[in-house]
Amino acid sequence: MWIPTTTAEKRHGMNGVPPERRHGFDFWVAYGTYDNHLNPMYWETAAPRDSFFYAHKWGPEYEVDRAIEFLSEQKKSSSPFALVVSMNPPHTGYDLVPDKYKEIYKHLNVESLCKNRPDIPAKGTEMGDYFRNNIRDYYACMTGVDENVGRLIEELKRLKLFDNTIVVFTSDHGICMGAHHSAGKDIYYEESMKVPMIISWPQQIKPRVDNHTMIAFGDMYPTLLSMMGFSKDIPQEVQTFDFANSILSGKADKKTVQPYYRVQPDNPTTGYRGLRTSRYTFAVHATNGKIDRTVLFDRDKDPYEMKNIATERPKLVRALHKQLREWLMQTNDPFAAYLPKKQ
Structure with missing residues (x-):
């Protein structure tokens, strides 16, 4: 076909x-x-x-x-x-956005946003000012994207295609925007890792269901195939997961872990690997094949990830370390060799 x-x-x-x-x-x-x-x-x-x-x-x-x-x-x-x-937006050149969207946020009280955000550095610091100087335009970009996604949805409805069309709204990554003294995207903090995943299919999915299943972008390949009735055609070598049943039923999947990768293309022996559970964020960093940093955050107690508790929770670190190593071996990631079998 x-x-x-x-x-x-x-x-x-x-x-x-x-x-x-x-x-x-x-x-x-x-x-x-x-x-x-x-x-x-x-x-x-x-x-x-x-x-x-x-x-x-x-x-x-x-x-x-x-x-x-x-x-x-x-x-x-x-x-x-x-x-x-x-x-592409919201992407750097945040200011390259039509004025009609900028107007919406020109009176935004940025300091009120920072007031209860301990992860935003102080005014006068490099990353603190980066956040304050860019956040209005960043919001303007998002509003413009929202409006144009809405145009697409309205066209599907006008053509009477919407009810039987699977629509997925997601993103390839978030951005720290100065939080945690980082402007970028390739780090384990929630601002970078946690992205929207909104799925609409009116004929099959009950609207307004908040599903707490953790889905990685790579999971959409087998998931969409399965949703469309092609589960038997998913190649055996696919290493990501089919969450079609969870999406169609609205019930959270029991799988509660997703991997985190930060790969340095010019030096595969250096970078981060980690896991995100429903409660914890865990990551290890290697430099030239040697583990030199471990981080663990309890997002329930510390939602802004301000305190690394890796040294305080050695038993949990060992369990997550073991789980991470098994994942890396399953996916043939050479990084597994840098993690000892026992910690």
């Missing part, structure tokens, strides 16, 4: 993606993450490296315009379709 597919997505540092790296999409509008959000460049399907064009429009708005064009074509057919829209 041929399923029309399209994508409008960001690809880090790629100048025209060759066909073999387009994940089987029939139609492709790719943004190479150059972060010029108000006038981004795109490559279309078979375009060579030098054949890009400028949208002359804020990225999310342009991408949803193209997605709506695609949906209108699908309405003419009874065949199923797949559509992926990956918006």
Whole structure:
């Protein structure tokens, strides 16, 4: 069966993606993450490296315009379709967002946000000022993304496709935005790790269900296949998990652990590996193959992750250490060799 597919997505540092790296999409509008959000460049399907064009429009708005064009074509057919829209904002150049969204937050009392956030550094510090200088624009970006996702939903409804379409809203990562003295995304704190996962399918899923199952982005591959009735077609080598039953039933899955990875591409012997349970965040860091840092946070008692309790809870650290090592061995991660069998 041929399923029309399209994508409008960001690809880090790629100048025209060759066909073999387009994940089987029939139609492709790719943004190479150059972060010029108000006038981004795109490559279309078979375009060579030098054949890009400028949208002359804020990225999310342009991408949803193209997605709506695609949906209108699908309405003419009874065949199923797949559509992926990956918006770049909120991403640095936070200020590159239409003024209509900035206006919403120009009077936001930023200090009131910081008042009860011990993880936000003080005013006058590098990361404290980074948060204060960027958070209004960051919120503006999110509001713009929300509005454009809404446009897509409304088009599905107008075309009478919404009720039998699986819609997934998620993100590839969060961002610390100055919290914990970090501007970035590749660290174990909640600001970085915890992202939205909203799934709509009116014909099959009861609306407004808060499901506390922890799902990683990689789990969506087997989960979506299973939701669509293709569970028997999930390849045996897939190492992520099928949560279709949990999503369709609205009942939390008993699996309560997800892995955390921070890989340093130019030095695979250095980086973080860890686990996130329903209560704890656990991570170990290695430098050149030697473990030199262990962190453990109790998010129930310490929601802002201000106190590393690894030395206070050795028994729990040993249990999580063992579980992490087993996970790394199961996934053939060479990092497992840096973790001793017994701690």
